[in-house]
Amino acid sequence: MEIGLETLNQLVSWLAGEFENQAQALDQPAWFVHLRLWHRPLPFLIDGYPALFAEQANALYLDKPYRQRVVTFRPTDPPDRLQAQYYACKQPDRWQGAGANPDRLQSLTLEDLELLPGCRLTVMRQDDWFKADPVPDTQCCFQYQGETRQVILGFEVSADTFLSYDRGVDPKTEQALWGAIMGAYRFQKRQNFGVELV
Template sequence: MSDWQTVRTWLAGTYSNRAQAMAEPVWFIPVTLWYVEVAGLFGEGAGFFTEQVSEHTPNQPYRSRVLQLLDNPLRLENYRLKDQKVWAGAAKDPERLGRLRADDCEQLPGCTLYLERRGETFTGKMQPGGGCRLFPGDASYVEIEFELGERLFFTLDRGFEATTGEQTWGSRAGAYRYLKQLH
């Protein structure tokens, strides 16, 4: 299986960091994270809808976005949804998610995650330099890095103030360690 196909297969699923949150409740809340492949979303590669919920507020999904998995080089392009409210909760609603189209999304320049195989996992990182901004003119930038395995997804997502480099949001205690839920 090609690296592209392996990432596609491994990424799709439902993840939870419950074990981490129970072991380190001061630093982590229990979160459920979905990566749902959306057939035919893009003309090339594979499209994924992703969102998450805190297990404390399971009816309030957040961080809904779309990813496009491409090859040569192996990478994930990040997209924001033009109308977050319309798509909130769609990870658990296949019928609604089936209506998602590429024109419902807006690509986030500078937010590409470049993937590299490292033994039995893949690592993903953005180019350094603070180029990933969720909205044009943002005073802060985003940095994301992750490790993906067949049954694990460790991710460190953080926001920084552009002029000072000070971290403004995200984990200060390391990566969220998600395990794939087997149903």
């Protein structure tokens, strides 16, 4: 079944918001840190399609969010799926806190972003969920503090729940280092930012 712009917009609307995994962190504190996650719509389109600014923070240190990135969404071929493409922020510290303070994104431009070619996901609709998996034969790598880091991306999202499968791995051994090592981080939506979509 061909996916149209209405379905794409629903995906982005479900993703747009502030999320928290408090229940999971209380239930399994040994395995899951209590996190806050923001997916804030950018005030402009990228290549004609919507994009989200994403960052997260330890709930104990909400003033120190990290993992600043931008993700765009578009139809792809075959037409029964969507594509999510990630970008790195060239100066992530400059945008730190923009998830909770969207006015800071007004000065963000494409020149502030770096395309991460291997960081792409294929998104499929599954009943009341969307599921995103890495494109086969790709590696999502980026530079952090002078070192090459690799992350395996993936998520599922419904109207009020976001599951993150992101996990950092050793680029040489692919041994998991951080993230969803013991299963997905399960976030519940606290605020909906869908009205901010352009």
